Amino acid sequence: MIRFLLLNGFVAVYTILLCMFGLLLSLFDRKGGALLHSYVAVPWARLILWVCGVKVQVRGLENLDPAAARIYLCNHQSYFDIFALLAYLPIQFKFVMKKELMSLPLLGPTMRRAGYIGIDREDAREALKGMNQAAEKMKKGASILVFPEGTRSPDGSLQPFKPGAFHIALKSQCDIVPLIIDGSRLVVPKGSLRIQKGSFALHIGKPIPIHGYSKKNMPVLLEKVRDAMAELMTKSEVGEQRSEVSNQTKPNVEH
16 A cells, blocks of 8 residues: 555656646647657656666567658557656657646646647547647657557456557558557556556567558558557467466576
């Protein structure tokens, strides 16, 4: 109970302080949020992971090209996914998220200054505006990151994908990079604030070109990306099983 209160209190206070610093720094940020990403979001995420005793294993860094504008699609298991992506994905990117998050005190204005895009899922016309805004950012060289499931998975399995991210990809004509986070639900399950020590994996897949796709065959593109993410998840699960078998022959060591 004491650890629960201390960790969540730290996350809250540290977030407030970093938001205040970020709003101040944004006055000097002429690169569309690049300073906020590098000097606010990344340190914020890294320190929270360290204090909470959470490690992230990253695979597939060779599939990244920081100079290319791409749309990164990631599954969603826990709010700790956000920390992992900011801390361990070594590129500049903007989150596309629920618009209501932009209304949060301090955090909302800071995210807007960082160039994040809010999507109103309850209003189709406003949602289209948000998607067009994201596509325009990508045409100017920005990468974006979207959780295509739209919400956190309660059991870690891939949920159905919403089409918004694929509309953005087609409009911007930028390739898609599939990402998989596996195991973060064990650190902080959906609906819980109790933070467990542990580790989880972030897998980066190979870019998927969107050349040849249009609105007419967008469902084919959606399934191709989902299949790629499912394959990454399967490889991750195989790796975990091997690790568990290996650990049975070794003494338990607490890190």
